[in-house]
Amino acid sequence: MFERLCIIGIGLIGGSIAKAARAEGLCKQVVALGREKNLPNMQRALELGVIDAFYTDAARAMAGSDCVIICTPVGSIQAIFEQLKPHWNPQTLYSDAGSTKASVIDAARAVFGEVPGNFVPAHPIAGAERSGVEAAKVDLYRNRRLIITPLAGTDSQAVDKLGEFWRRIGSSVSLMTVEHHDTVLAATSHLPHLLAFALVGLLGRKDEQREIFKYAAGGFKDFSRIASSDPTMWQDICLANKQEIIPLMQQFQAELKRIEQLLQNDDAAALFDTFSYAKQARQRFLETFDDPS
Amino acid sequence: MFERLCIIGIGLIGGSIAKAARAEGLCKQVVALGREKNLPNMQRALELGVIDAFYTDAARAMAGSDCVIICTPVGSIQAIFEQLKPHWNPQTLYSDAGSTKASVIDAARAVFGEVPGNFVPAHPIAGAERSGVEAAKVDLYRNRRLIITPLAGTDSQAVDKLGEFWRRIGSSVSLMTVEHHDTVLAATSHLPHLLAFALVGLLGRKDEQREIFKYAAGGFKDFSRIASSDPTMWQDICLANKQEIIPLMQQFQAELKRIEQLLQNDDAAALFDTFSYAKQARQRFLETFDDPS
Structure with missing residues (x-):
């Protein structure tokens, strides 16, 4: 489905998406983007074979990534949008895995003025009390729900493509409003x-x-x-x-x-x-x- | 240890005691005492081989029982004491499995004036959300705690004997006050x-x-x-x-x-x-x- 999947925040949630996407052959390559302080974790993800490469530089991480999924705690998503903005690519599918959706939409509005049509807000209903890439599991999302909360301006093809991605890693996809x-x-x-x-x-x-x-x-x-x-x-x-x-x-x-x-x-x-x-x-x-x- | 163990209330808790006591050879016979409305459950316990006989008549249930454990919901324990009082045998070891202890002591005082020395209040810290004798398990108490809350007048030999019974069905036995x-x-x-x-x-x-x-x-x-x-x-x-x-x-x-x-x-x-x-x-x-x- 994708040439290169970029995960921002390669912990339990992001690492499990990476493992599942790779196992199902949904992308040729998986890379991670993180900050300096995430280097040991990204290094570990590389050693575990969860990702093929990692970057702290957004320009290099974005170059060639046609799917970008933000998997950081929701409080940091606005800063991520700021970081991505100069490299935003209309051909790329952007999504997130945040547990709250209004805050993510607000963050996107604050950064972009209008929420980009190729950003598809999503939330996999699967968690665990463990955290970190070592806890990542290839089947974390199997038989779980994935909720997409599209806005009026969200590109419907992007919604369909993201839905297909999640269905192929085993999730049941539901659409609902941000408020619901x-x-x-x-x-x-x-x-x-x-x-x-x-x-x-x-x-x-x-x-x-x-x-x-x-x-x-x-x-x-x-x-x-x-x-x-x-x-x-x-x-x-x-x-x-x-x-x-x-x-x-x-x-x-x-x-x-x-x-x-x-x-x-x-x-x-x-x-x-x-x-x-x-x-x-x-x-x-x-x-x-x-x-x- | 005992000739005949009598369980009053043969559900999950009582049934599991019966199964474990039998498996460990702690009594020659297990019987149940219950009310008319418990007949189907006691019949089922007999069919499952959890007990050897059952009674609705306290005199017949008590005759020959040298250990009696009350396993009914704590609200009914006072009525059970009333039922047992005419047949109370100083040679028999009586205990319970109630989840609250002050209420059981109060019930005994209300019926007997003073709590009999051969009644040893106890509580196995093991539960399950299922109930009924069909849910009874031989190992429910294995690696679990059993709390005994002796009073000043409780016979210490009876406390020791009950402690040994529970240890032999796999529990770790602690003594503490009723209030604690x-x-x-x-x-x-x-x-x-x-x-x-x-x-x-x-x-x-x-x-x-x-x-x-x-x-x-x-x-x-x-x-x-x-x-x-x-x-x-x-x-x-x-x-x-x-x-x-x-x-x-x-x-x-x-x-x-x-x-x-x-x-x-x-x-x-x-x-x-x-x-x-x-x-x-x-x-x-x-x-x-x-x-x-």
Whole structure:
């Protein structure tokens, strides 16, 4: 599909795209662009055979790259756009893998005035609590969802081509508006991560005074897994999507307050209903999750 | 160790004790005691070979049983004590598997005046979101913790014997006070379950209006697993331990409010610190969890 794929930010997300694209024969060459401080990571990516070359100079990285995917934490995407602007090529397909979409669109508008038609905003719904290129997996996106959030001015051929790229690395591709994406992800991903960080932090401070982790069960291990996610990535996501996240946090606090009141009132029947509804809802989620169609 | 083990409440927890005790040769016979409405479940346990016989009559179940373990939801334990009282045998070892301990002690006091010395309150830290005897596993307690919360009047030989029983089915046995147990479990188990029920409930209601579960990632699957737990069991646990759970819910809400304020203020550095601390705390938890010594 492409002569040369350029990944900006060759960590778990970018490295997994590189591995999958190569495995499926979707590009002849994969290169990475990064900053000075990313040199050791890019060097490691080269040693692992994830990429064929790497650059810190945007001009050299862009020359000959007909597909460029930005895989850095969302807080740095505006700086990347600034870096790419002098070399922007109307024939190249540009995309990203950011977990929030309005912030990426805003960053593009800030840099380019208008979002370029050959930039296709996208988000693969696949993460892991590990990070770095060593954690990259060829099948990270297999049977996962890829969401594209095109704008009115986005080139439809570019959208189709990006969709085909992701389908060929195993993902199920959905199109939705930027707003819908950010609302849905705030609920299913951003809020749960904040809850996990908040809980594990609270318990961690208690554990420093009196051992409690020792007596946690396996359920807590699963529940707290996402608290091991990359702090920089999540700081960026939370700030980038705070307009959606804050109201949800408030709704969640209201729900906790309601349950607290049920406990105060010994309202066993209402607790049972609350827990039963959640159990059924999770069953519905599992049926949806296991069938990404 | 025992001639006849009697399990009251032959579900996941009781069934797994029965299977493990039998596999390790810790008793010659296993029987179950239950109510009329438990007949189909006890019948199934018999068919599966988990028990040798079952009764709805306490006198017949107790005759010849030298070890009795109560494995019903904690809300029903007082009724069980009432049922056992006329047949209470000073030579028999009685215990339970309740997830809260103060409530069980209170129930014993209400029925017996003083907690019998041959009743040893215990709690295996092993659960699963599945329930029922069909879900019982011979190795559910292997490499798990068993907490015994003896009182001043608890017979120390009975404590030793129960400890040996659990060690022989693979658990690491700890002794602690009732209060410490209930504080620790509120933090590591009860609060996380409430958060999972609250979140999945909130998202479930949103999902009814607009599909969102479809776009959740694998992290949410793990995070929400405990929301599939048995509603009756959890209604009982939450009410039985509400004195410990309510203050924790309030602390958690305060922590959420603090994070919400960091988002409002765009305080990236403080968010980073919050998330980093949690990530490190979870690493400490994993190191503790993987080594139950």
